[in-house]
Amino acid sequence: MPTLVYLEDHEGELVKGSLGVLTKAAQLGGDVAAVVCGSGVQGLAAQAGRYGAARVYVADDPALVAPLPQPRVDVLEALVRERGFDTVLFGASVLATDVAAGLAARLPAGLNWDLVDLEVRDGKLVGRRPALQDSVYADVGWKGEPRLALVRSGTFEPVEGGGEAEVEELAVQTQDFSRQAVMLERAHAESEGPSIEDADVIVAGGRGLGSPDKFGLLEELAQALGGAVAATRAVVDAGWYPYATQVGQTGKTVSPKLYFACGISGAIQHKVGMQASGTIVAINKDPNAPIFEYADVGVVGDLHQIVPKLTELVRERRT
Amino acid sequence: MRLAVCVKEVPEASARTRIDPGTLRLDRGGAATLNPFDAHALEEALRIKERTGEGEVVAVMMAPLPAADSLRKALAIGADRAVHVADDALAGSDLVATARTLAKAVEREEPDLILLGQQGGDSDGAVLWSALADLLRLPVVSQAASLELAEGKVAVKRQTEYGYDLIEAPLPCIVAVSDAINEPRYPSLKGIMGAKKKPHETLNAADLGLGADEIGEAGSRTEVYALADPPSRGDSVRIEGDGAAAEKVVEYLTERKLI
Structure with a gap:
């Protein structure tokens, strides 16, 4: 062969x-x-x-x-x-x-x-x-x-x-x-932003956040957990969050102990970047989202309600 | 400016999809829809037509006859014309057999730009454009996060594992767009009514000059042997509703010493 x-x-x-x-x-x-x-x-x-x-x-x-x-x-x-x-x-x-x-x-x-x-x-x-x-x-x-x-x-x-x-x-x-296809500018590795590859906890957000400012909710939860914030390709391409935080096929491959997927449908391009995570918690309002097929904890609900509450509970436990 | 958009039909996201244990092919009997990824390619074609103020958008599909409804949806959204390649002999076509068929169908249109979506919503395949480009001997750019058209060239911002590249290619060429490139429009009532009057051509393999050994199972070089269950991730927990969801999550994570 x-x-x-x-x-x-x-x-x-x-x-x-x-x-x-x-x-x-x-x-x-x-x-x-x-x-x-x-x-x-x-x-x-x-x-x-x-x-x-x-x-x-x-x-x-x-x-x-x-x-x-x-x-x-x-x-x-x-x-x-x-x-x-x-x-x-x-x-x-x-x-x-x-x-x-x-x-x-x-x-x-x-x-x-x-x-x-x-x-x-x-x-x-x-x-x-x-x-x-x-x-x-x-x-x-x-x-x-x-x-x-x-x-x-x-x-x-x-x-x-x-x-x-x-x-x-x-x-x-x-x-x-x-x-005939020629490259005018070539991508360089972006160094700005926190490294998500070394984080034990990742709080990731996708299009289900609704708007870029909602990443603030994830940043607060990540901070309470001592983790980093990551994003899907869709929101990175849309300019909501920096490319350096992108998880998935054309982004980084991560394997934290705990991965929160917030408003992420969980298409295959995202999955390949995070499936090796220890425990996956998914929050999504669509009960049919593919992410629920491989989440350890699947929460069908509104992340805008649930994430701030999670942050509050985690902070309470830490103090 | 003629823009060809390759579209396919996929099972509805909410439909219970399965693989037929007899044929080992996807059971296409359930509720189906226009591949959501292709809606972005169609939207980009419509925007180019609107920006340049002239041109024609042709939606091209290879699928069994009942998929005509999905092609009609492309017309309702705004495509000017539809070309449907339907033939029982195409069943079981793999990547290369499919690319051969679409290459013939697209070639007839003599398009300036051929657009595809980022992947099949059913097969998760992200391979068609490059095979099509090779058969048509045209330049190809994939993973387009944005696309600009000027002076007979496209400039594409391509996303890779390392960031964004800027790639230029002369027309005619093929571009596969990401699902972040635009927000596809929905068909309007007027569009839905008007779709019935738009040209909707149906072709078979012989119309395209395709031989029986080039398509379907005979023209394919991959096969499926058997199906198996995926490895289990262990028990998963489902929590419905917003009420005590956060408490339950924290309880779960605390029990496992994750927080």
């Missing part, structure tokens, strides 16, 4: 999610190679060896400077076709998801996404995919090769094995249409 793992990099580091997928691929066995795409990324190849890649392909080209998917599809297509990989694995991210889907169409190949496990069963690769708001798990597979898989972020932990990879540089050729 020659397997290729797509490794994503950001600011000179390989992304943890893709290293986790590489670790898993090495555990599953067979020939495991990895590919790094970018400009000035040769130095990252050695790192990939430590996580289980026997060989690392490096596509280093100015066309790959910006983290855009289409030139990467060109690189992966050539690699898969020329070297005969039968399996290509991705750790889900904004970039990797777009690369995987473009590659599926290009080859063509079957793509299974949002996988939370991978195993080889009777010589066959089988993925496990939650469906219907994670209320059911499906065992999914592929008809024919190559097989493409996107693994849900945070699923596999990277483990260093200490090996050394053979590094091979690739000649990069990209198609005209792949170079």
